[in-house]
Amino acid sequence: MANLDAAFSALADPTRRAILARLALGEATVMELVEPFELTQPAISRHLKVLEGAGLIVRRIEGTKRPCRLAPTAVTEIDQWLGMLRRALETNYDRLDGVLAAMKPET
Amino acid sequence: MANLDAAFSALADPTRRAILARLALGEATVMELVEPFELTQPAISRHLKVLEGAGLIVRRIEGTKRPCRLAPTAVTEIDQWLGMLRRALETNYDRLDGVLAAMKPET
DNA sequence: CGATTATATAACACTATTGTTATATAACCG
DNA sequence: CGGTTATATAACAATAGTGTTATATAATCG
Numbered sequence: 001m002a003n004l005d006a007a008f009s010a011l012a013d014p015t016r017r018a019i020l021a022r023l024a025l026g027e028a029t030v031m032e033l034v035e036p037f038e039l040t041q042p043a044i045s046r047h048l049k050v051l052e053g054a055g056l057i058v059r060r061i062e063g064t065k066r067p068c069r070l071a072p073t074a075v076t077e078i079d080q081w082l083g084m085l086r087r088a089l090e091t092n093y094d095r096l097d098g099v100l101a102a103m104k105p106e107t
Numbered sequence: 108m109a110n111l112d113a114a115f116s117a118l119a120d121p122t123r124r125a126i127l128a129r130l131a132l133g134e135a136t137v138m139e140l141v142e143p144f145e146l147t148q149p150a151i152s153r154h155l156k157v158l159e160g161a162g163l164i165v166r167r168i169e170g171t172k173r174p175c176r177l178a179p180t181a182v183t184e185i186d187q188w189l190g191m192l193r194r195a196l197e198t199n200y201d202r203l204d205g206v207l208a209a210m211k212p213e214t
Numbered sequence: 215c216g217a218t219t220a221t222a223t224a225a226c227a228c229t230a231t232t233g234t235t236a237t238a239t240a241a242c243c244g
Numbered sequence: 245c246g247g248t249t250a251t252a253t254a255a256c257a258a259t260a261g262t263g264t265t266a267t268a269t270a271a272t273c274g
Binding site for chain 1: 111112115116118119120121124127128130131132177179182185186188189191192193194195196
């Protein structure tokens with residue numbers, strides 16, 4: 001589960017989430033990703049490195065350009081881990097705890 | 108979307124994910140959560156504060172104890188945001204990009 | 215080839231995160 | 245009331261993350 005560290009950590013940054021949101025519209029080069037932000041190109045390049053390291057994007061080489069696009073692997077891992085929480089939240093145990101907690105001020 | 112920062116950031120730490128996994132089994136007090144880790148009580152208390160701030164857990168007061176349990180809010184938010192990525196990954200655009208990239212070495 | 219364009223990396227400053235120990239608060243027990 | 249138990253907070257050190265500027269690399273264009 002070491003990759004979950006990288007994946008969640010990558011998603012914790014709003015700039016990186018914005019980059020992913022942009023890539024959800026389709027492939028983009030580094031300079032295309034720099035343009036909408038008030039950040040320098042090296043800053044974006046490093047964000048991309050983080051996203052790639054986390055398995056959230058992949059890059060191919062096309063001449064001097066490196067177009068990026070979304071990769072499915074990390075999202076799948078995250079979904080699987082969150083599934084554990086979702087299942088627990090759907091469990092009656094927690095509902096009962098909630099009910100008991102809510103009852104307290106009444107009685 | 109400011110809360111996504113806190114939620115993803117909270118999930119980026121393996122200790123905090125382990126705490127959540129433990130809470131998926133049911134409510135636990137701070138000392139019960141300290142026990143399985145090689146960390147001090149103040150360290151766990153701060154992790155719990157982070158998880159609470161991110162909306163991933165809630166705590167109630169029961170005498171001198173503060174039992175924690177999972178909260179659904181942040182998980183829902185995260186699911187919704189990830190849904191955007193999932194939908195994009197299911198899109199043909201990205202499939203086509205992938206196909207074109209894969210074709211390149213052949214021709 | 216030399217200039218330009220696209221991207222990466224190094225070095226540095228600043229801030230945030232995480233852990234520790236020591237201490238505060240507050241409920242409980244006898 | 246006084247001691248114990250449960251938890252929180254403060255102060256500090258060590259480390260990691262993010263941004264910047266300056267510079268390196270490498271493909272492209274004339």
